Amino acid sequence: MRTGITNLPLHHGRCPPWLFEKMVELARAIVELLVLEEGAEGVLRRLSDPFWFQSLGCVLGFDWHSSGVTTTVCGALKEALRHREGELGLFVCGGKGTAGFKTPEEICRHAERYSLKVDPEKLVRASRLAAKIDQSALQDGYELYHHTFFFTSSGEWAVVQQGMNTERREARRYHWLSFACPDFAEEPHAAICSERREEFVLNLVARESRTARDLLPEIAREQPEKLVKWLSGLKEKVLDLPRRHQLWLSDLNPRRLKTVFLHTYERLPADFLSLLETPGIGAQGLRALSLIAELVYGTPLSYCDPARFAFAHGGKDGHPYPVDRVTMVHSIQVLSRAVERAKLGINDKREALRRLAHIFPDLP
Template identity: 45%
Template sequence: MKQSGSADLTLMGGHIPSWLFERMTQLSRAVVEAILVEYGKKAFLSKMADPFWFQSFGAVIGMDWNSSGVTTAVMRALRKSLNPHSKELGIYICGGKGKHSLKTPQELIQVGDKTGLDGNYLAECSKLSAKVDNTAVQDGFQLYIHNFVVSDEGDWTVVQQGMKTEDKSARRYHWHSGALASFVEEPHSAICGENQGHILNLVDKQARSTKEGILNILKENPDKILKETQKMVLPGYCDIKPQDVNFKRLGSVLWLAQEAQTNDFKDLLLLKGLGPRTLQSLTLVSEVIHGTPSRFSDPARFSFAHGGKSARPFPVPTRVYDETIDTLRTAVEKAKMGNSDKQKAIGKLTSIAQKAEENFVPPEKSQEKAHLEKLMEKEKRDSWKYGGRTIDGYEKPPQDEKNHPGKGGQLGLFD
């Protein structure tokens, strides 16, 4: 057992409108089911234990890419969408925010009754992991979110979050029951944010069992833990800047969205009929499903799937969002019945885009800001065409668009 990482985030308030949260719930379930069908429960729990993947997942479903609200939104969406189908899927989401977090041990005992797992043991793991992050590591963050995600095979991941009100920051902690080699050899755990400014990997390489692993960390000097971690800086602002995005990766996604309209990719024939904007979103969603850990070092990039409620980086394209959900859900349902062709086609979006990166030439450093601003401006300008919506309502056509309809088209990042 190990603590697989943590993430420092900007503490933000705000309400997720129902029209967006309902879509988040549907897309979250479709993504998780696609992972379960293709890779299994262990792989899903490993992804949940990776702070970079978790943040990218939050961004792709429409949350601000580095907000503390990602934790609440993702876990609420998963709990609402997965728990009614837990027996079928073999995944149970326990705990939550505030008073709901206190119910975690009781819920785990109930899961044990349903699955034959040792519920008391799971409840003990829940309490100990919370104790480490709330008291043993004296970093000033007080837990207010605690989620325990467990499979009917006994593997689990803890996602919990503390806040520090004096500087308006939050820290998310990830724990994972497995001793997967990839987390030891190439950990991708993270701390990101303006106030602490780093992403930390807190892997306990010496842990032999779940309980022993937690107790060993309880005995560790916090300074020693922090010194042995790998770090990555993530800013506290919500706007996306050039340094937040891997331009080769984003550029290849936009290239594929355009090229698929004129180039008959044999592997993508089952996706014919999808417009370039939906292909852009679906390619980023596909990467969340099929991408390896190293692909999530720039979670801001995944905001270019479905934008955000505050128009950062652009309004939520609701029609594109709905088409993405329908396409993915149809593929998953067919795969469950033994026809995985469409699911494989969605997976090919990731491999084709990654292959394109090999020969893709990004803009010069001096031109990155201009290209990124051009892309975001284009997305905002065209958002009304795709049902663009924010907390303030639906987007309307620009005045000059009314006078010159049909102007524009899908933008290449490096035009």
Template identity: 45%
Template sequence: MARRAGSADLPLHGGRVPRWLGERMTRLGAVVSEAIILHYGRDELLHRLAHPFWFQSFGAVMGMDWHSSGVTTSVIGALKRGLAPLAGELGVHVCGGRGRQSRLTPPELIAIGDRVGFDGAALAQASRLVAKVDSAAVQDGFDLYLHGFVVTDDGRWTVVQQGMNGGSRQARRYHWLSEGLKDFVDQPHAAIEGPRRGEIVNLTDRRAEASRRGQLELLRALPPEKIVAELSRLEPAAAAPREQAQPLLPHLVMPAHHDVRPGDVNIRRLHGALAAAAERGPTDFRELLLVPGVGARTVEALAMVAEVVHGAPCRFSDPARFSLAHGGKDRQPFPVPLKVYDQTIDVLKSAVRKAKLGREDELGAIRRLDEQARRAERYATGPSLEAFVAEERRRSPDYGGRSVFGWEPPAEDASAA
């Protein structure tokens, strides 16, 4: 059965993912997923996707708006496109999506089940139940509009779905994992992500079991008009003080501000990644660095991608830090450096391709880059966040910097403007 793994609260953010970024997100999302499966197996990919902090960091390292609700839609879409051609090889399938696509999840699951051999009808029922729980059993003011269902050939799955509260301009993301839970309506979530807004009716809380039982008994014993009369008598008691709610599962709350600020980044971890790139890069990437276009900046980005592949859950408490690998489409913290982004993808694809043939040197080098970053945190120093971002913006034209506002002009053009 499933369990709810965690949640996230995210500010609503308008706009669409431009094609030039969407295509790269598709390729990077697929190759990172491949690397995780090669190292740790398919179940680990499901565990990662069910963790709200990792999921947000994954979207940030792809160049999406690091704090916004759009991360959910874009990551699910990128994985659906990127993993579809690899489904036969990896045994991982992504169903559903936003709006109309979410309603197509059950028939997609049935079709995949017929093809690979799991019980698609049972998983289609699970998909409907998960959506019902987060829209009816948990009444928190967020209306579901996205439902992504990631399933493996052996029938294990993760659900990532998101609701919107237009009045508060917030979105809430709900994470489910098909491992470790025995009941869809008793503490099922792996995570719920989002800010707390007013009273929340959560009938999936274990403490609500008596309430669930009582509701069924009430429906059997009393006609609807009698229930309404009883409710009106109880209304004054609703204002009485309530017991403080217990802490929820892993719960990520992203700030409303769009710019990346020092408080959003664990600077010690950033300095560790930069030091690892400087120290490990020339050793492990000697041949690679001879390839035109691959330089120190690409190795810095790879150090952050390596953490997404190998990092423990506690490493993702500051998702904003991962936006420093490839920037953001809205020029926050800086424009997307397309030359660096493309080289990151090429390096990872080369490493994964060779690892499948038994040559794991490059993939091992990326893992060692992450290990070195953790060791370097103990002693590394480096620029402040403001200085790092300023240097990235200064060099953005050299890196092929691009955002939804266009290409970054050369320095002389920028000063003339």
């Protein structure tokens, strides 16, 4: 089971309306067939695999290496399942920009509309924690701007979200899966694959940061004046610190952080996840508390980046060749017929697809 991270170059421009329309149709046929074959949970497993997700984007006709594949494929999946969620037992919430902030509202609306036997608050918490961890607890230089939450009628879930590094014009996509996430606080990504590792990454959900995670809530319960005094003292001694700490400390203003520390002092977080869920606690607050833990108490932290492909119909920008509309329409028709015949118990098309997979086992 592979869930994790994908790095992509930032691309501007929009998906042509005619292509998005076909992407929606083809995505609907693919998802319906997968639900028949593997169930809704099987679709979640597929979406959480960065390699399979990337290949899906290629099959749907989008650029293989563009950052837009994340937002466009997620958008196509959401549109493809619209009004089919109850039948398939698979729901899609969130999206790019402000749409991502509507995820909690959409989760609760689906749960109420379809009378799902799930606790929507647990799903909302999973959505928020996944976003908070990749935005604040894993500080790799990418600001989240896309969050899509998939869940089933049984309460299992997957997350596909993306962050942006505007200086390097690169994006990074994060995949989550409930089956592979027994503990949000430690190694929540089952495995992480990437072509490049960032040089300085504060990773508070790494196994090596466990001692710090236990200590951070204790530090956060200290009086704000004491924490501000510690940070101010550390900044005065910046020349004595390793290079990475110069970079971290230069971004911190101890006096401005006093307001953040007041939130933690008033709420008295009991553990790391409670600290992470405290309103007002973001990347800078966690960074400040982490520095205090390491430099005042000698607590080890992880600064290692946790991060460690298929065309069928062409690509949007003509690479490696323009989208073949005729072939794409034919693929939609074949898959749609296979779904309809499968519903009637006529499975020869699916058996043919299975045989094809056995003949070419290396295909995603």
